Amino acid sequence: MRLTSGNVADSIADNTTFSITRRDLSSISPDLFFEKYQKMGIPVIITGLKVDDWNLDYLCEKLGQQEFLFRYYGQERYQQDKRTWQNIGSGVPLKTMSFNEYAKLLYSHEAHEKDIYLAKCSLKNIKLVDNNSLTSIGEQIGLTKAIGNLNLWVAPGGHLECLHYDTLDGTLIQMHGAKKVLLFPPSQTYNLYPFSVFVHLLRGLELRAWFSTVYPENPDFVAFPKLKRALEHKQEIVLEPGEMLYIPMGWWHEVTALGNDMVCSVNQFWGVYPTSRAIFSWCRWRVIFSNMLAIPYLLVKFAIAFLSQRRQQQIKQIFYRF
Numbered sequence: 404m405r406l407t408s409g410n411v412a413d414s415i416a417d418n419t420t421f422s423i424t425r426r427d428l429s430s431i432s433p434d435l436f437f438e439k440y441q442k443m444g445i446p447v448i449i450t451g452l453k454v455d456d457w458n459l460d461y462l463c464e465k466l467g468q469q470e471f472l473f474r475y476y477g478q479e480r481y482q483q484d485k486r487t488w489q490n491i492g493s494g495v496p497l498k499t500m501s502f503n504e505y506a507k508l509l510y511s512h513e514a515h516e517k518d519i520y521l522a523k524c525s526l527k528n529i530k531l532v533d534n535n536s537l538t539s540i541g542e543q544i545g546l547t548k549a550i551g552n553l554n555l556w557v558a559p560g561g562h563l564e565c566l567h568y569d570t571l572d573g574t575l576i577q578m579h580g581a582k583k584v585l586l587f588p589p590s591q592t593y594n595l596y597p598f599s600v601f602v603h604l605l606r607g608l609e610l611r612a613w614f615s616t617v618y619p620e621n622p623d624f625v626a627f628p629k630l631k632r633a634l635e636h637k638q639e640i641v642l643e644p645g646e647m648l649y650i651p652m653g654w655w656h657e658v659t660a661l662g663n664d665m666v667c668s669v670n671q672f673w674g675v676y677p678t679s680r681a682i683f684s685w686c687r688w689r690v691i692f693s694n695m696l697a698i699p700y701l702l703v704k705f706a707i708a709f710l711s712q713r714r715q716q717q718i719k720q721i722f723y724r725f
């Protein structure tokens with residue numbers, strides 16, 4: 404078997420007539436999920452989940468006084484060429500505040516103006532719901548090896564989480580409001596112009612080789628001529644409350660919170676099965692290589708944080724970026 408930019412799913416997903424299907428939870432058994440989706444790494448939307456509405460009042464009631472690290476993306480970045488960005492994803496500036504303070508910024512729309520996001524917030528020590536009931540939705544369809552905890556994502560409507568891929572399978576459950584998700588198969592990696600793995604030497608994990616430098620909805624075909632080919636394979640879905648999107652390892656995804664209000668989801672990562680899908684994925688190997696290149700930068704950052712007056716806070720921020 405050769406190393407591919409993704410997996411055997413490429414041949415199916417590269418067919419331009421392929422489109423992501425919706426299946427009701429009650430109609431999908433672990434065997435069917437494995438044969439049709441997991442084995443080859445094909446995305447699918449599972450509908451008909453019985454989940455509560457996590458609106459802003461509910462989140463304030465459950466999380467109000469607790470403090471979290473919020474990502475300050477700022478709106479200016481989206482006017483810039485991504486190749487000039489100095490940070491991305493969890494590498495952007497961070498600020499600690501309570502959920503109640505964030506809710507105020509959502510009500511006043513300051514969160515929209517400054518594009519402030521509560522992203523990938525581990526629900527490990529947070530009593531929001533019986534977290535097992537959300538993990539069990541994945542288990543019901545045959546995903547067995549949850550990696551890490553459930554994560555909460557709370558965004559102002561309009562927020563865009565830039566095009567990237569993950570090295571684990573993921574499930575994204577919509578809890579309030581809707582999200583538009585653009586997806587591209589792993590085979591399109593180089594037509595999507597990812598950041599070079601060598602950015603990690605100079606920027607540690609503040610930039611990431613698993614993020615794309617293109618704007619798929621505002622394409623610049625002069626700077627990125629191969630993007631035309633990638634766009635032939637674009638899938639676009641809208642994830643509604645009570646739906647779960649299965650995003651296999653290596654699939655590029657860009658996620659936009661729709662509407663003007665708060666939008667909330669929960670995600671979970673899963674071990675890739677069958678293991679051969681992970682072993683023979685070039686997308687995954689380039690992330691492993693990138694992480695190795697980030698080590699010298701991270702060691703210097705740790706040393707600086709250790710010597711600083713705000714040692715605890717700075718070390719917390721370094722760990723947040725992993």
Ligand SMILES: O=C(O)CCC(=O)C(=O)O
Pocket residue numbers: 556564569573574575582650656658668670
């Ligand atoms: O919902 C988002 O903004 C991003 C979610 C995501 O990237 C994921 O579930 O892998």
